Amino acid sequence: MDIIKVIDEIKFDDKGLVPAVVQDIKTKKVLMLAYMNKESIKKTFEEGLVHYYSRSREKLWKKGETSGNIQKLKSFYYDCDKDSLLIEVEQVGVACHTGNYSCFFNEVLKIENQQRDVIEELYFLLKDRKEKPKEGSYTNYLFREGLDKILKKVGEESSEVIIGAKNRNKEELIYEISDLVYHVLVLMVNEDVFIDDIKEELISRKRS
Structure with missing residues (x-):
């Protein structure tokens, strides 16, 4: 070039x-x-x-x-x-001299989009919570306790999904899968794994 x-x-x-x-x-x-x-x-x-x-x-x-x-x-x-x-x-680190991740943190208007990607939205909320801890937050409790605690919760929620499926209870299964997704996203944020990393891996599998 x-x-x-x-x-x-x-x-x-x-x-x-x-x-x-x-x-x-x-x-x-x-x-x-x-x-x-x-x-x-x-x-x-x-x-x-x-x-x-x-x-x-x-x-x-x-x-x-x-x-x-x-x-x-x-x-x-x-x-x-x-x-x-x-x-x-x-x-690397934050972009703004104030300590915020982005310089654009002064929100004036945010119109909710019904078609938004809820999983990505949750991911970035968790990432923000890790960078700016909030007192009494369960999410920050998990980050504070560290990897072993997060992995324990992922294991527990995986078992709950299995139980929900065996019970043939759709509402219970949806609830438990949602819990599992949340804890997997916490794990991803903790280990610096991005949603795009997962998408790229799935795309490469599709191609192969």
């Missing part, structure tokens, strides 16, 4: 900057909005770690240079007008 040719395609503003929307490649959550210039784009591709241009400090900066919360470059796009960027990254 000719990065110089890519840069020549991009339309920078009169200050030599272009806005960049940054998205976590695994969670698909928008992490932040920053600005890049030609030099920061070159540095990003050379090192594989995302660099930006600070308008307030008027200088180049590497994300996570002091905090350790670096962003590993995974994909790079520019839009149809060639005047804005979309960068997908592997986020």
Whole structure:
């Protein structure tokens, strides 16, 4: 790939900057909005770690240079007008200087989508709970107790699913499967396994 040719395609503003929307490649959550210039784009591709241009400090900066919360470059796009960027990254730690995972945490309006993926929504709720513990939360109790406790609960809930199936009671079975799914998701979050990891594995099995 000719990065110089890519840069020549991009339309920078009169200050030599272009806005960049940054998205976590695994969670698909928008992490932040920053600005890049030609030099920061070159540095990003050379090192594989995302660099930006600070308008307030008027200088180049590497994300996570002091905090350790670096962003590993995974994909790079520019839009149809060639005047804005979309960068997908592997986020190490949190993206926001406030300690929040994403800079976009000030919720103003959220219209519930009846077609939303409830399992993915629950997964990200559990992930958020792990990063920002809540007093009295059963989920945080599991994370605090650690892997052995989580595995014990997964085993117990698996047994309850079997019992529900043997009882030929559909309502009981639905209830117990829901409990099992919840505890499996807790396990996934605890072990840094993403839903997309499972999807990719299932897709590879389908192909084979």
